[in-house]
Amino acid sequence: MYDQLLYGIEAAINGLMTGVMYSLVALGFVLIFKASGIFNYAQGVMALFAALTLVGIQSGQVPFAHLINALFGTKVHHFGWTLPAVAAILLTIGVMILFAWLVERYLLKHLVNQEPIILFMATIGLAYFMEGVGDLMWGAEIKKIDLPIPQGINETIDSLTYDWFGYGFYIDNLDITASIIAIFLVISLTIFSQYSTTGRALRAVADDHQAALSVGISLRSIWVIVWGLAGFIALVAGVMWGAKSGVQSSLSLITLKALPVLMLGGFTSIPGAIIGGMIIGMGEKVFEFVVSSSWFGDAMGFTMNATENWFAYVLALIFLVFRPQGLFGEKIIERV
Amino acid sequence: MKFTKLASFALAAVIGASPVLADLEFPSISYRTGPFGANGAEVADGWADYMTLLNERDGGVGGVRINAVECETGFNAEKTVECYEATKGDGALVYAPLSTAATYQLIPRVTADGIPLHSMGYGRTSVANGDVFSQVFNFPANYWNAASVIVNHLLDINDGSLEGKTIALAYHNSAFGKEPIPTLEALGEMHGFDLTLLPIDSPGQEQKSQWLQIRREKPDYVVIWGWGVMNQVAIQEAANIRYPMENFIGVWWSGSDNDVIPSGMSSDGYKAVTFHAVGTDFPVFDDIQKYVTDAGLSAGTGANVGTILYNRGLYQAALLTESVRVAQEMHGVADITAAMMRDGMENLVINDEVMGAIGLAGFGPSFEVSCENHGGPGLGAIQQWDATAQSWSLITEFSGSDMSVIQPLIDADSSAYAAENNIESQCN
Numbered sequence: 156m157y158d159q160l161l162y163g164i165e166a167a168i169n170g171l172m173t174g175v176m177y178s179l180v181a182l183g184f185v186l187i188f189k190a191s192g193i194f195n196y197a198q199g200v201m202a203l204f205a206a207l208t209l210v211g212i213q214s215g216q217v218p219f220a221h222l223i224n225a226l227f228g229t230k231v232h233h234f235g236w237t238l239p240a241v242a243a244i245l246l247t248i249g250v251m252i253l254f255a256w257l258v259e260r261y262l263l264k265h266l267v268n269q270e271p272i273i274l275f276m277a278t279i280g281l282a283y284f285m286e287g288v289g290d291l292m293w294g295a296e297i298k299k300i301d302l303p304i305p306q307g308i309n310e311t312i313d314s315l316t317y318d319w320f321g322y323g324f325y326i327d328n329l330d331i332t333a334s335i336i337a338i339f340l341v342i343s344l345t346i347f348s349q350y351s352t353t354g355r356a357l358r359a360v361a362d363d364h365q366a367a368l369s370v371g372i373s374l375r376s377i378w379v380i381v382w383g384l385a386g387f388i389a390l391v392a393g394v395m396w397g398a399k400s401g402v403q404s405s406l407s408l409i410t411l412k413a414l415p416v417l418m419l420g421g422f423t424s425i426p427g428a429i430i431g432g433m434i435i436g437m438g439e440k441v442f443e444f445v446v447s448s449s450w451f452g453d454a455m456g457f458t459m460n461a462t463e464n465w466f467a468y469v470l471a472l473i474f475l476v477f478r479p480q481g482l483f484g485e486k487i488i489e490r491v
Numbered sequence: 492m493k494f495t496k497l498a499s500f501a502l503a504a505v506i507g508a509s510p511v512l513a514d515l516e517f518p519s520i521s522y523r524t525g526p527f528g529a530n531g532a533e534v535a536d537g538w539a540d541y542m543t544l545l546n547e548r549d550g551g552v553g554g555v556r557i558n559a560v561e562c563e564t565g566f567n568a569e570k571t572v573e574c575y576e577a578t579k580g581d582g583a584l585v586y587a588p589l590s591t592a593a594t595y596q597l598i599p600r601v602t603a604d605g606i607p608l609h610s611m612g613y614g615r616t617s618v619a620n621g622d623v624f625s626q627v628f629n630f631p632a633n634y635w636n637a638a639s640v641i642v643n644h645l646l647d648i649n650d651g652s653l654e655g656k657t658i659a660l661a662y663h664n665s666a667f668g669k670e671p672i673p674t675l676e677a678l679g680e681m682h683g684f685d686l687t688l689l690p691i692d693s694p695g696q697e698q699k700s701q702w703l704q705i706r707r708e709k710p711d712y713v714v715i716w717g718w719g720v721m722n723q724v725a726i727q728e729a730a731n732i733r734y735p736m737e738n739f740i741g742v743w744w745s746g747s748d749n750d751v752i753p754s755g756m757s758s759d760g761y762k763a764v765t766f767h768a769v770g771t772d773f774p775v776f777d778d779i780q781k782y783v784t785d786a787g788l789s790a791g792t793g794a795n796v797g798t799i800l801y802n803r804g805l806y807q808a809a810l811l812t813e814s815v816r817v818a819q820e821m822h823g824v825a826d827i828t829a830a831m832m833r834d835g836m837e838n839l840v841i842n843d844e845v846m847g848a849i850g851l852a853g854f855g856p857s858f859e860v861s862c863e864n865h866g867g868p869g870l871g872a873i874q875q876w877d878a879t880a881q882s883w884s885l886i887t888e889f890s891g892s893d894m895s896v897i898q899p900l901i902d903a904d905s906s907a908y909a910a911e912n913n914i915e916s917q918c919n
Contacts, residue, residue, distance in 0.1 A: 162707055169699050221792060228787065232794075287524070294792070295528045297723065297749045307731045307757075325706055327699075327731055396696065399727055401753030405526035405694045405720040412697065443700040461664045461690035463700060 159450065161322045166444035167437050172330035174436020175337045179392040180413035181420065181428040182340060183385040188422045189348070190357035190381035191263075192364075193274040197282035199410030201251075201386060204289045206300070206393030206402040208250050211293040213243035213301060218292045240302050244390075251386025252379075259378045267374060268364050286407060297401040304398045305332055333395045337429055340388065344425045357381055361423075411464075415471035421484025431482060438470045439463040513826055514558035515551060515815060517542060517808075518578040520588045525565035526694050527719040529749050530800055532791060534589055535561065537804025539790035540783045544775070545812060547782040552815045553825040568593040575600060584832040585609055585811055591667035594627075599912075601626045607833040611807045612637070612743055612766055616670055617904035619866025621837065624905065625917040628836050630810070630867030631858050632766040632892075635900060637742045638671035639892030640764050640871030641714055642678045644740070647887075654683035659710040661701055661717070661725060664690035668716045671742070675714070677896045684711075695721025702728040715741045722750035730757030737762065740873070747799040748883075751876045759878035762886075764871045767806045767855045769883040771797035775805070775850030799874075799883060802854075809849055814839050837862055856889040862918040866901070869894065 180202060187195040195201075211218060215234040224230055238246070262281060266274055305328035317323035348354040359367040360377045368374055393402070396409050420431020443462050445451055452458040474482060519538055522531035542559040551557050562574035571593035575586060585607045588594055594614030601608045608627045610618065616634045618627040632640075645653055660675060662668035672688065679686045687710060689701045695717060702725075705713060713734065715725050722745045729739050737760045741750070746763020776797065784793045795801040818827045818835025827835070842857040856870040870889040877884065908914070 162703075166700065166703060169703060173697065173699050224792075232792065290524060290528070295523055295532050296794075297529045297753055299753045299755065306727070308733065325703060325732060400696055400720045400723045401749075403526075403720060403723075404524065404528050405696065408526060408694055409696060440700055444703075447700075447704070460688065461692045463697065464692040 158322070159448065161320055161324075163441065163444055165322075165324045166440045168324065168326060169330070170437035170440030171433045172326065172334060172436070173440065174416070174432035174434065175334045175429065176330065176395060176432075177409075177412045177416045177436060178337055178429045178432030179333060179340075179388065179395055180409050181416040181432055182337075182344070182425065183388040183392065184413060184417055185420075185422060185425055185428045186344065186388065187381055187385045188361075189425070190361050191274075191378060192271055192361050193278060194271070194422070195385065196275060196278040196410070197285055198385065198389060198413070199407040200282040200285045200289070201254075201389035202393035202396065202409060203402070203404065203406040204254075204285050204393075205247060205251055205386060205390035206397040206406060207289050207293040207298070209243055209247040209390065209394065210298040210300060210397075210402050212246050212250075213238050213240065214298075216293060221294065222291055247390055248387055251390060252383040255379050255382035255386055258382050259375055263378050263382075264375060282407070286404070290404070295404060297403040298397075299401055300394060300397045302394065302398070304329060304394070306398060329395065329398055336391060336395070340391070341425055341429050344384075348425060353377075353380060412467070415467040417481070418468075418471035419474045419481055421481025423485050424481070424483030427481060427483030434482075435467050435470060439467045442466050513582060514556050515827070516578075516582045516584055517557055517559040517811070518574070518581070518583050518586060519559050519561040520564060520571055520574050520586060520593075521561050522564045522566040522589070524563060525567070527566045530719060530747060531566065531589060533747070533749070533795045533798050533800035534804035534807075536789070536791040536795045537801035537806075538587075538808045539804075540779055540788075540796070540801075541775075541805045541808035541812070543783050543788050543790070544779055547786065547788065548778060552812050553819040555825045557812070564588075564590075564593070566590060568596050572596050572600070579604055579606060582828070584815070584827065584829050585836070587611065587807060587811070589613070591615075591670070592665070595666065598624070598627055604829075605833070606829040607836055609807065609811060609836070611803075611810070613667070615904075616866075617901045617908065619864065619869075619901050620905035621860075621862050621865035622905075622916050622918045623909045623914055624865060626833060628860065628865040630839070630860050630865060631841075631855060632869045632871055633866050634670040634742070635674040635897045636766075636866075636869030636871055636892040637764045638674040638714075639678065639869075639897060640873070640890065641740050641742075642675070642682065643890065643892065644762075644764075644873045644887060645712055646682065652682070656684040656712070657687060657708070657710040658684050658712045658714060659687040659689055659705055659708070661689045661691055661698075661705075661713060661715045663695065663717045663721055664692045667718065667744075671714075671716055673900055674897060677900070678893065681893075681896065691717070691721055691725075693721070694719060695724055698724050698728055702732055702734075705729075705734065706732040712738045712740065715739070715745045717741070718744045721745075722747075723753045726750060726758050726761060727754045730754055736760035737875075740764065743803075743871075746874060746883075749798075749800070751878070752881070756878045758876055761876045763874055763876075765799070765874045765885070766871050766889075767802060768853060769799060769802065769874055769885060773851055773854055775809075775854075778850060806851075806855060809851055809854075810839070810841065811836075813841065813845060813849070836860060837865070869897065 183198040187193055215236045217231045220232050309326045309328050312326045313323035356372045415435050416431040420427030446459040521535035542557045546556050564570040571588050587609045591613050594610045610629045618624040618629050675686050691698050741763040743765050751758035814835040817838050818831040819825050822831045839860045846852050858867040869892045872885050872889045873887040874883045875886045
């Protein structure tokens with residue numbers, strides 16, 4: 156029983172860490188929703204696109220090489236150089252800001268004051284468009300992220316917990332790194348959102364496009380800023396998830412992991428994304444641990460596996476019943 | 492003037508009435524996009540490049556050129572059915588959807604339409620029973636052969652006994668992933684090993700719970716039955732918990748270059764079962780370089796040539812075009828139909844002579860297909876990844892699987908299908 160308790164604690168801690176990874180994706184959603192009232196379906200694809208761009212730039216890949224070769228009969232693939240990680244990251248951020256500008260210029264500008272569902276549909280189109288452009292630009296093959304991100308079991312925690320409990324806990328260095336980054340992001344974004352002039356302007360735009368315009372807030376600038384920020388967060392999420400699996404098309408599906416986090420934490424709360432992620436992560440891991448264990452099987456006569464995907468949504472729905480706006484979301488009261 | 496006009500009409504009519512050889516239609520149901528696009532592109536490249544090679548070097552097969560038009564599915568079973576319906580009327584000779592889910596959907600359709608389907612190493616395993624599944628083939632090996640070959644390899648490295656050993660099966664939580672379970676359970680009873688089942692939901696980006704369980708329970712071996720991102724994450728997670736890679740073995744859909752490269756040196760020693768050879772040390776690749784790559788006719792960038800999945804696509808294209816040759820000889824016509832193609836597949840004989848003639852000597856085992864046996868001999872070998880050399884190598888010969896366990900499973904499943912669908916014996 157003591158062993159099972161330790162295993163359960165290990166599952167819970169890993170769940171918390173995994174939840175932070177989910178939060179990295181959810182943060183991008185929150186930022187755009189908070190600042191513009193748009194549920195950005197393309198956030199997962201943005202993570203994929205950002206990670207593809209980072210790897211492509213760093214490895215000196217020629218963008219659209221396949222297209223160029225097909226059109227002009229050339230055989231270009233790489234420039235022949237590789238960039239230092241920092242330079243590649245900065246250039247990728249630049250690309251994501253350019254992307255934000257293009258989204259504002261050619262998509263959002265034409266949808267000012269439209270119904271939220273119209274904006275949502277526009278982001279669905281954007282997601283599919285970006286997925287295609289990403290493939291065309293950088294190729295569909297799986298790419299390895301070449302950044303010095305620590306990965307694998309944390310030896311210190313393993314040996315310390317072994318000394319204390321007789322069982323070494325497994326904590327992935329990647330998850331620890333992600334947690335540190337997520338905490339830094341949450342603090343920075345909260346301060347930015349609550350205390351800076353631009354942050355307050357973001358919130359004003361989210362409340363009412365027309366009203367924000369009437370008091371002199373440049374809607375277009377705000378949208379470029381917020382989509383640029385979301386692009387940066389997408390880069391972080393893409394890198395952290397890409398480090399686990401390589402950068403590939405399926406990276407865009409991490410969106411599915413962010414949705415229950417948003418439902419639980421609220422669409423407008425930056426800390427809510429983190430707390431929500433941790434609750435979802437811990438909840439699904441502990442539930443999986445319990446229902447797949449032999450003692451659960453002995454007691455109930457059956458066991459369950461692969462529960463994480465659906466249990467995360469069940470957990471989020473339970474919270475929704477009691478707090479429809481999510482744990483930290485703003486309760487919207489519209490007076491007639 | 493009038494005579495000249497009449498003569499022209501007559502000549503045109505004669506030309507029109509002359510037998511003109513149509514192309515051999517090989518629709519390529521592929522997926523270069525979507526969550527499994529990286530794998531799908533390599534298979535599609537191998538398939539397409541081999542077809543291009545035959546067209547450019549030999550003028551097709553038996554003097555008839557091949558038309559291998561791709562239809563993109565994004566690994567969507569419904570879209571695969573749409574591709575099938577859209578192309579079958581063009582005289583399609585055979586389909587190979589590269590998806591177990593899509594194969595299940597296409598089996599009743601191809602059976603009704605009389606067009607053969609080749610699910611090489613995937614799909615519904617019991618289609619190996621040609622007495623029930625007249626239009627469907629899965630030679631040279633199927634999932635259950637793969638499970639058995641893996642167990643045989645484990646027996647070999649354990650002095651012939653797995654008594655008291657534990658094997659964990661980490662599988663894609665789908666029809667595909669569940670295929671080997673009956674075989675492994677039966678083999679577990681036979682050889683005395685315990686089997687732990689670890690389902691992983693698609694796509695498989697998050698597997699922490701399963702690998703924590705593996706770390707706790709320390710199974711002697713982990714067998715993985717995955718596709719796409721599930722494989723890359725599993726290999727990385729195995730490395731993270733320091734699970735010995737040489738004890739980690741994948742099905743052939745979990746043993747591609749794409750699966751091992753993202754985790755770098757950590758994947759060194761990882762194994763997988765295969766039904767064909769690895770690498771480019773075969774004459775056919777010289778011809779592909781000359782007639783396809785250098786000619787700028789590659790289906791992709793040319794970078795995939797020689798990867799595991801490229802080779803698999805190429806191997807399948809080779810087996811099917813050899814079936815065309817058999818069909819042409821059987822029926823005495825070059826321009827064959829789908830029904831003739833089916834006959835060609837059912838009478839296919841692959842031996843050293845045939846493989847040598849197409850530049851693939853030793854690439855795969857010798858086998859014969861028959862009316863009763865659409866699954867071939869079920870031979871497999873074990874390949875191992877060398878992360879330093881960035882290459883796979885075969886570490887065993889091709890050897891057989893335990894048909895005393897597999898054949899009853901094939902018979903039971905196919906009999907149930909025959910009963911459900913009122914299918915009479917096709918071979919008597």
